[in-house]
Amino acid sequence: MAHNEIQNKDNAPSKSNVLNSDVVTKNTQIASSSNHHFTINKFYIVSFIVLGFILFFVIFYLPQSVVQPKLESDSKVFMAKEMRKPIDESPWHQAQLAKHRKTSQQILANVLEKQSHLENLHIELWAKNEFKSALEIAQKGDLSYRSQEFDTAISLYTETLQALITIENKIPEMYKKYLAIGNNALDNSNSSIAIDNLKIAMYILPDKIEAQEQYDRALVLDKVLSFAKNGKALMHDQKFEAAKDMFTQALSLDKQSPINKELLSEVNTKIKNRNYSKAMSQGYINLNNKKYDLAVKYFTSAKKINSESGDPQNAINQAKNEKTQSKILVYLSQAKNLELQQAWHTANQKYQNALSLDPSLIDARIGKMRTAAKNKLKLEMQAIIENPMRLSNNNVYLEAKSTYIKATKIKSPGSHLKKQISLVKLALKQSTSDIKIQIMSDDLTTITIYQIGNIGHFTNKQLTLKPGEYTIIGSRNGYRDVRKILTIKPGSQNNVISLKCNEKITNG
Structure with missing residues (x-):
């Protein structure tokens, strides 16, 4: 009420108004505090009520509303219902998918084999685009395979395989192509083009020797041309041996180099006249000094320098003939000296050595027969x-x-x-002279000499036998036989042998 009165009165600045204002403020604070406590209590009350209602519903009402599943007691009815249920997977369909999957995998295996083979032949160097196109088709086949569209995958893989086979069938043609380009570049002294193309030819058919040989030539082509250039300069300066060495080195790198073959022939022609006279002169000097092998060497060198001349061959024949005659004289002299020493076998060999050089030698023939017999x-x-x-x-x-x-x-x-x-x-x-022997025994053992016969039993017996080897056997009933070998040497004396059967044979 005090609060309503304050609101209806004028706001006069008096002492009584100020006091009333304080009273109003205090009353307002008390009222606000009371309202706050009331609100909290009301919230708790409502919460408890709702919670109690939920518990009642769960405990008493919900169990009665649950419908129990109806169990089928009749097995025939149960099986009939099961049979009417739709099947999630079709075995026939799955089998067909598996069959096509296997077929596509088999074709793909062939594709991969062809791919690997062509990659080993560096196909990117000689059929890059065709190979790339074929693999792109295979990639499309992969997409179909992942989507289980196996018929499409099989078709695409087959197309890829056929494309790779087509590329393979072109191998001989491509080999010839790159080999021809490489050979042409080689003939035109272009080493880089020759190397590039011959290398591809080797990649295409690695087992072909021709491409390998030409490639080896291409690798040394620049060096071979350099030797040829230097050799020409040396030949111009009359340095023929040095020039020949250049051409020879070039040919050692490339035996088929036509330019170096021609230059070598030319330089040989230039030096042969000079070397020919020198070689022939050295040959005759050695021939006069009985150095036959050296003489033949120089004459042979002269013949190589000038094969059209017959003089070197005549000189060679002369040197060989003089060498042969010299050897024959030595062999015959040695044989006769050996005969005097009665070394028949060695003398026979010397006569044979002489006859191997000249079969018409009569003295050597007779000497050989004589020494052989002796x-x-x-x-x-x-x-x-x-x-x-x-x-x-x-x-x-x-x-x-x-x-x-x-x-x-x-x-x-x-x-x-x-x-x-x-x-x-x-x-x-x-x-043929008889030798006395003495055989001693026990008069119980029967003695037999194989070469003579049975000589009876005795204690001591003397015989005369010719030199040789005799087998003597002693035998006695109930005893093991004794066997000995008697060797009678020519001129021997005191040949005594004892033979007795002492080892009794036991039964069982």
Whole structure:
């Protein structure tokens, strides 16, 4: 009420108005505070009411409103419903997709193989655009493949493959093209163009030797031309050897260089007249000094310088003939000296050396036959002397006797041969002389000599046998046989052997 009164009165500046104003202010603050507390309490009350309503709804009403799913108790009805449900995927469709996918992959594998092959041949250098176009078609095929449009992918991959095959079929043609360009540049002394084109030709057909050889020539072309230029300048200054060296170096780099072949021929012509006379002169000097090999060397050099002249060949023949005659005289002289020393085998070789130089030499032929016969006789008698035991064989004995008779008929046999003849004679005599042997046993063992026969059982027995090798067997019932080899050497004495069967055989 105080507040309403204040609003209806005039605003007079009196003491009572000021007091009333203070009272009004205090009352207003109290009223505002009361209203604030009331608002908060009201909010809490409303919140509790709403929350309680929600709990009531969830606990009591919501469970009654939920509809329970109807379970199908009849299995036949359940299966019938399942059969009527739409199938998400078609097996036939998936199988066809898989089949086309595999086909496209197979074609793509062939494409990749062709691509790799052509890339190895550096196709970017000789069929770049065609190759690029083919790969662009393949890229379109990739898009179709990703979209599972396999029929389109197969068509595009096949088109790519055919394009790559077409490029492959052009390989021989492209090889010939770049080889021809390279060869033409080589003939025109243009090394850079030759190198570029021959390199491409090698890339196209790496196994072709022609392109490789021409490419090697192109690599050294500038150096070869430089040698030719320098050689011409040297030839102009009459420095023929230096010029020839230049041309030779050029040809060592390129054996097919036509310009250097021509220049080499020219410089050889210029120097041959000068060198010809010098070579012939050196040849005759060496011939007179009996230096036959050096003489032939100089005459041969002269012949190379001037092959049209017959003089060098005549000089060569003369030098070779004198060398041959000199060698023959040396061989014959050596052979005769060796015969005096009774070195028949070495003398025979010297006669053979002389005959290899001149088969018509009579003295050498006779000397060869003579020394061969004496050497053979020497070897045969030496074999008899070294192996006298072989004479126990009748055939060997007869051959040895024949050898001995031949040796005795040689005139002037020499001391060595005489000694051999004497030793062979003794060996022949001793081989037929009986040698006493003594066999000792136990009078229980039966003794058998293979070459003679059964000689019974005894305690001591003496026999006479010719030199040789004998097998003696001792046998006795119930005892293991004993076998021994008796070797009787010519002229030997005190040949005693003991043979007894001592090892009893046990059964089981």
